[in-house]
Amino acid sequence: MTTTTGGHAAVPTDLYLRVQHFYAHQMQHLDSGRFEEYAATFTEDGEFQHSPGARPARTRPGIVRELVAFHERFENDPVQRRHWFNHIALELREDGTVSSTAYALVVNVRPGGKPDITRSCVVHDILVDGPEGVRLRSRRVTHDEG
Template structure:
């Protein structure tokens, strides 16, 4: 049994205010995505940001490229009343030498269709590089890995 005397603290290297700022950033970012406000979602990325949400595909590059990719992806659901809610949890921020932060987040996506029970699909890990300037946060890159795939990272 570990006691307070034998426990080794885990260094976080991240101040509490920054952690809360990033959580708030993710909440606004995911609500924009879930509500289909793709331009607003893309605006949370740096101008040259990259976004890869489907393993094995080339990432979308730049804000207009991210909007185009999201529109393309959601076309297949045009006749499906599905709604999605992205839940980010277990956020870990690691400072990088260039001043950015590597962010690793567990994500559960809940799919909801009218008259049906919500289902969790899929479970993912989101790997971001975040740029923080004062109270402003932007995603420089995002790669999503899926827990159910054999090559999950």
């Protein structure tokens, strides 16, 4: 079975489901501070740019370093961050990779507080579906607020 959308090439339904499963586990790694597990969801030469204008982190160790450095600023803040992916649009590319565009909300919650949507983003991924399963070759995140 394939999933089709107006004007876009068909994407096998099982691939779409595997990508959703991949994202669910990947974001749980990130939100739990398991940065090495998160980085392992990238290809060895993966590239990750989480903030517009920032230099992309490259390779799994580079991604871990970037995430550790980024999260140091929250070291004394009991914030729990949740990344919510939705409206995932996949397109098969001629080179065999998969282009994914997803909307993402970043929700922060502090003890005794209410959830606060702190960021609205569009996530632009290039995915590889291989023997290890789905892996990210590159991720570029754009922020809606500029």
